[in-house]
Amino acid sequence: MDSRRAILEALRRAGAPAVPAPPHPAPIRYADPERQFAEALVAVGGRFFRAPDAAGLSAQLAGLEPFASARRMVSLVPGVGRSDLDLSQAADPHALEGLDYAVLPGELGVAENGAVWVAGDRLPLRGLFVVPQHLAIVVPAGALVHTMQDAYARISFSGRGFGVFVSGPSKTADIEQALVIGAHGARSCAVGMVG
Amino acid sequence: MAQAGHPEAAARFAADDARAHWHDQALWFVRLKRDRQARALPEWEALRACAEKIKAHTASRLADYLEEFERNATAAGAVVHWARDAEEHNRIVHGILAARGVTRLVKSKSMLTEECELNPYLEARGIEVVDTDLGERIVQLAHERPSHIVLPAIHKKKEEIGVLFHEQLGTAAGASDPAYLTEAARGHLREKFLAAQAGLTGVNFAVAETGGVVVCTNEGNADMGTSLPPIHIACMGVEKLVPRLADLGVFTRLLARSATGQPVTTYTSHFHGPMAGGELHVVVVDNGRSALLAAPPHRRALSCIRCGACMNTCPVFRRSGGYSYGAVIPGPIGSILSPARDPARHATLPFASSLCGSCSDVCPVRIDLHHQLLAWRGELVAQGRLPAGKRLAMKLASFVFRHPALYRLGGRVGRFLLRHLPRALLYGRWNAWGRQRELPPAPKKSFRELYGRDDG
Numbered sequence: 001m002d003s004r005r006a007i008l009e010a011l012r013r014a015g016a017p018a019v020p021a022p023p024h025p026a027p028i029r030y031a032d033p034e035r036q037f038a039e040a041l042v043a044v045g046g047r048f049f050r051a052p053d054a055a056g057l058s059a060q061l062a063g064l065e066p067f068a069s070a071r072r073m074v075s076l077v078p079g080v081g082r083s084d085l086d087l088s089q090a091a092d093p094h095a096l097e098g099l100d101y102a103v104l105p106g107e108l109g110v111a112e113n114g115a116v117w118v119a120g121d122r123l124p125l126r127g128l129f130v131v132p133q134h135l136a137i138v139v140p141a142g143a144l145v146h147t148m149q150d151a152y153a154r155i156s157f158s159g160r161g162f163g164v165f166v167s168g169p170s171k172t173a174d175i176e177q178a179l180v181i182g183a184h185g186a187r188s189c190a191v192g193m194v195g
Numbered sequence: 196m197a198q199a200g201h202p203e204a205a206a207r208f209a210a211d212d213a214r215a216h217w218h219d220q221a222l223w224f225v226r227l228k229r230d231r232q233a234r235a236l237p238e239w240e241a242l243r244a245c246a247e248k249i250k251a252h253t254a255s256r257l258a259d260y261l262e263e264f265e266r267n268a269t270a271a272g273a274v275v276h277w278a279r280d281a282e283e284h285n286r287i288v289h290g291i292l293a294a295r296g297v298t299r300l301v302k303s304k305s306m307l308t309e310e311c312e313l314n315p316y317l318e319a320r321g322i323e324v325v326d327t328d329l330g331e332r333i334v335q336l337a338h339e340r341p342s343h344i345v346l347p348a349i350h351k352k353k354e355e356i357g358v359l360f361h362e363q364l365g366t367a368a369g370a371s372d373p374a375y376l377t378e379a380a381r382g383h384l385r386e387k388f389l390a391a392q393a394g395l396t397g398v399n400f401a402v403a404e405t406g407g408v409v410v411c412t413n414e415g416n417a418d419m420g421t422s423l424p425p426i427h428i429a430c431m432g433v434e435k436l437v438p439r440l441a442d443l444g445v446f447t448r449l450l451a452r453s454a455t456g457q458p459v460t461t462y463t464s465h466f467h468g469p470m471a472g473g474e475l476h477v478v479v480v481d482n483g484r485s486a487l488l489a490a491p492p493h494r495r496a497l498s499c500i501r502c503g504a505c506m507n508t509c510p511v512f513r514r515s516g517g518y519s520y521g522a523v524i525p526g527p528i529g530s531i532l533s534p535a536r537d538p539a540r541h542a543t544l545p546f547a548s549s550l551c552g553s554c555s556d557v558c559p560v561r562i563d564l565h566h567q568l569l570a571w572r573g574e575l576v577a578q579g580r581l582p583a584g585k586r587l588a589m590k591l592a593s594f595v596f597r598h599p600a601l602y603r604l605g606g607r608v609g610r611f612l613l614r615h616l617p618r619a620l621l622y623g624r625w626n627a628w629g630r631q632r633e634l635p636p637a638p639k640k641s642f643r644e645l646y647g648r649d650d651g
Contacts, residue, residue, distance in 0.1 A: 003481075004277040009260040010485035011433065016494060018255045021438060022248035024445055025241035040458060091472075093423050097389055111235075112448075113458035126470050127422030130415045130462070137317045148459065149444035157405040157440065160271045160468035165447075167459050170415040174330035174346065177221050178373035183329060184381060184388075185415025185462065 027147040033111040034193065037144060041114030043189055044168030045181050049192040050141075055081030057138065057192040066134045066188060070101035076122065077103050077138045080192070087124040096125060098153035099132035102186075106137040106166075109144045109193065110151050113167050114189055117151060120162025129166055135186035137166065201543040205515035209631065219495025219513040221349060225572035228456020228505040229557065235458075236448070246445050250498035253436055254488060260403040260436050261479065265372050272468030273475040281311035288313060288395070288428055289320055290474050296428060297322065297392040301384075303410065303417035304328040305397025306344050306501055307430050307480060309523045323389045327416040329380055336363050342517030344524060345454050345503035350516055365524040384416070394420030398431035399500070400446055401477070404439045408477060411450060411460040418462050425473035429466065433496045446500065454502040487535055493568045496531045498560040505554035505564055511547050515642040520544060525612045527554035527564045534571055542580040545571035606641050613637035 001009075030036040038048040051057035058080050061067040067081070075081035081103040085095065104123065106116035116137045118129055128134060145151050148165075155163065169186030181187060209215045233239045265275045278284035284307075287326055292300060300322055302308070314324045314335075326335045330347035334340060337359055341347030348356070357371035366379045396417045400409040408429045410417045421427045437446065451457040469475035487497050506512045506526030517525040522533040522541060530544035545568045554564040575581065581589070595602050614637050615620070617620075622629040 002277075003283060006279055007277055007433065007479070007481045007485060008258040010481065011261070011488060014257075014485055014489035014494075016251075016254045016257070016488055017249040017405040018245045019248060021246050021252045024441065025238045025245055027238060027448075028236055044457065044461070093470075094389060097385075110459075115459050115463070118379045125422070127418070130418040131230065131420060146446070148447045149441070152441050155440065155466070155468050157271075157407060161407075161465075162467065162470070163465045164418070165459065165463040167457075167461050167463075169461070170413070171461055172377060172414050173455070174328070174333065174348055175347075175356055175373040175376055177224060177349075178353070180374050180377040182381065183377060183414035183416070184327070184384060184419050 005179055008179070024149055027149045028112065030048040030146055033144050033146055034141075036111040037109050037193075040112060041168060043046060044114050045171060045179075046114055046144035046168035046189040046191055049190060051192060051194050053194060054138070054149060057194055061136065061190065061192070067136070067190075069099060070134065072099050073101040073103070074099060074128070074132070076124075076128075077105050079092060080138055081136070090125065093125045093127045096127050096131035101134045101136070102128050102132035103136045103138065104128060106139040106191070107143060108151055108154060109139045109191065110146075110148055110167075112147045114191070115148075115151075115165040115167035117155060118164050118166055120164070123162075129164060130170070132186065134188045135166070135169070136190040138192045138194055141193045144193075164184070175176050201515070201519055201521070201547040204519035204521065205511075205547070206413065208516040208519050209514060214514070215514055217352075218350065218516055222507045222513045225346070225456060225555075226504075228313045228506060228547050229453055229507065230456075232452035232456050233457060236452075242445055242449055243559055243561050246449055246500075246559055247498065249437060249445060250560050251495075253438055254434070254494070254497060257433060257436065257488070260438055261433060261476070263403040264401055264406055264436060265479075266555060267404070268408075268467075268477055269406070271406045273406065273477050276476060278478055278480045278482070280482050281480075284311045284478055284482065285313050285316040287478050288430070289317060289322070290428070291428060292317070292322055292393060293320070295393070295636075297426065299325075299387075299391050300321050300393050301325050301327050301387055301391040301416075301420040301424070302331075302395045303397065303412060303420055304331055304347070305395070305430055306523060307397055307432050308395070309341065310482065311430075311480070313430075324441040325384070325391070327384050327387065327414075327420060328412070329377060329526065332380060332384065336360075340523070342525070343503060343506055344501055350518070365590070385419075388419045388423050391420065391424045393426035393428065394424050395428045395430065396421060398429050398435050398477075399450065400410050400429055400437055401435045402438075402440050402442060402443065403436055405467060407440075407465050409443060410464050410466070413455070413457070413461040415462050418464055421464070421466070422470065425470065426476075427466065427469060427473065428476045428478065430478045430480065432482070434499075450500055450502055453557065453559040455460065462617065483536055484596055487532075490535065492574075493531060493535055493567055495562050496528065496535070496567060498562055499528050499532075500560060502559055504559065508553045508557050510549055510553070513538040515547065520547070527568065528562070531564065531567045531571060538575065538578060538580065544577050545575060603641075603643070606643075610637040610639070610641070
C-alpha cells in the first residue's frame with residue numbers, strides 16, 4: 001500500500017469522535033481602532049505615520065532616518081519615495097540584496113497587533129518585504145480592522161498566491177531574552193496611514 | 196532502550212543553583228508577558244475554547260481535510276508528498292534535493308525535522324544544512340539540540356554565546372552584547388541565505404480550504420529562505436491542518452500571545468504554490484500521529500500548536516531545564532508525547548510534574564495536560580515501570596490511607612519528630628524533600644484536631 005493511502009486509512013480507523021465545527025467568538029471592538037493600531041505598532045517596534053496624502057507622508061519620511069540616508073531604494077507606492085532599481089527588469093530575487101529601503105503597499109491594518117496585510121500579487125518579487133534593510137508600508141486610512149478574525153474575513157486566496165502579515169520590524173530574543181531589532185529582515189518598519 | 200531518567204538529569208541541572216534560578220526567572224518572564232497579552236482580550240477564554248473545538252473537529256475528519264488540502268495545494272502548484280515515518284520523510288526531502296543537485300540548504304525552525312533527525316541524514320549525504328533561526332543556529336554551532344521548542348538556546352548565557360561566536364564567526368573576544376552578537380549572526384546568515392539553493396520550513400498551520408501553508412516567525416528567517424532560493428520544501432505533521440482560512444483568525448490570535456507574549460508574530464506568511472519559476476513541495480508526515488489519534492486517553496495531545504506555554508509555566512521545567520527530558524519535545528506536552536512513542540525509555544517523564552495544573556490553564560488549545568500526565572502514571576504503573584523504591588512507598592501509603600487509626604498515629608509521630616529530631620538527622624540523605632528546601636514548621640495540632648474542636 002502506498003504511504004498516502006496508508007496514512008489516510010490509519011487516520012480514518014483512529015475513530016476520533018465527531019465534533020461539529022464551532023462558531024468563532026465575537027472579537028473585541030476598540031473604541032478608537034486607529035489609535036489602538038498606532039500603539040500596538042509602536043509596542044512591536046514599528047513607527048506610525050498619519051498623512052492626508054502621499055505627498056504629506058513623503059514629507060514626513062524625508063526628514064527621518066533611515067529613509068533620508070537610503071542610497072538604494074525601491075517604491076511600489078506612487079508619490080512616496082523613489083525607485084533606484086527597475087523591478088520589471090529584475091527576475092532574480094538576489095537583485096534585492098543591497099537595497100536600503102523598500103516602500104510597499106499594504107492592504108489592511110490590524111488594530112489589535114499593528115500588523116499589515118501585504119498581498120503577494122502586488123509584489124514583483126516575493127522577498128521585497130524582507131530582504132531590503134528597511135521597510136515602509138503604506139495603507140489606506142479606511143483599511144483598518146479590529147482583529148485578525150476580521151482581517152481573515154476580508155482575505156481570500158484562489159489558486160496560486162502569497163501574502164504576509166507584517167507586524168513591525170524583524171526581531172529576536174534568542175540571546176538571554178534580550179529583545180534585538182533587526183534579526184534577518186527589515187531593521188525598521190514604518191507604517192503610513194494615508195487618506 | 197534504557198530509561199531516560201528525568202530525576203537524575205534534573206538533579207545535575209539543579210546542582211548549579213545560580214544557573215537553575217536564572218533559567219527559572221528567564222522563563223517566568225516569558226510567562227508574565229503571556230499573561231499580560233491574555234488579559235488584554237476579554238474573549239481570551241472563548242478563543243481557547245473555540246481553538247480546542249476546531250482541533251477536535253478537524254481530528255474527527257482529518258483524512259477528509261487532508262484530501263481537500265492536497266487537492267487545493269496541488270491546484271495552486273505545490274507538490275504534496277506523504278511520509279509514514281521519519282525515515283520516509285528524510286528520504287523524500289533528500290530525494291527532492293538530490294534530484295536538483297542542491298548541496299546548500301537553509302532551514303527555518305521545524306520541530307518535525309528535529310523529531311525526524313533530518314539534519315544528520317542530509318549532512319551524511321553531502322548537503323550543508325544551515326539552521327537560520329538565531330537560537331537554532333546557536334545550538335547547531337555548539338553541536339547541541341534545542342532545549343526548548345520556541346526558545347532553543349534559552350539554556351545558554353550570552354557569555355557562552357559570545358565565546359561560541361568568537362570561535363566560529365570571528366566576533367571580538369570577550370564580546371557578549373546581544374545586539375552585537377545578533378548583528379554578527381545576521382551578516383553570517385545573510386551570506387548563507389544568498390548562497391542557498393533551497394529553503395526548508397516547518398508549517399504552523401495548513402488550510403484545507405485553500406491548500407495553503409502558513410509559517411510564523413519573528414526573525415524573518417523563513418521568509419528569507421523562501422524568497423531567495425527557488426525551491427521551498429515545507430514539512431508538516433498531519434495535525435497542522437485547519438479546515439478554513441477563517442480558522443487562522445482564531446489561531447494567529449492565540450499562538451504568539453501564548454508563546455512569547457507578543458500580540459502576533461512579526462511575519463505570518465501564507466504560501467499557496469511556489470514563487471514564479473520555483474517549486475513548492477509539502478511533505479505530510481504521520482510518524483506516530485495516527486496511532487496517537489487512535490489512543491482515546493491521549494488523543495487531545497495531538498491538538499498541540501507548539502507554543503511552548505506549558506514549558507514556560509511549568510515549575511519542574513523551569514527548574515530542571517529542557518535537556519533533562521531527554522526528548523525533542525520537552526516539558527508537560529513532551530511528557531505526554533514521548534511515552535506514547537517509547538514507554539520504556541520515557542517512563543520517568545509523566546512523574547516530572549507537580550500536577551499543579553498550570554500547564555492546562557495556559558494551553559491555548561486547552562489540552563488537559565495534567566490529567567493526561569496522571570493518566571500516564573496509571574498506565575506506567577500498570578505496565579510495571581515504576582522503580583522498586585517508589586512501588587514500595589506507594590504500597591505503604593495506600594495501606595496507611597486505608598487505616599484511619601494508623602494514619603492519625605503517623606501524623607502525630609511525624610509532627611513530633613519534625614519538631615524534635617536534630618537537623619543532621621532530619622535533613623539526612625534519606626529525606627529527598629529536605630534536599631533543596633526547608634521543611635515547613637510542624638504545627639502542634641493536626642487539621643483534624645482543630646476541626647473537631649467545638650470552639651474551633
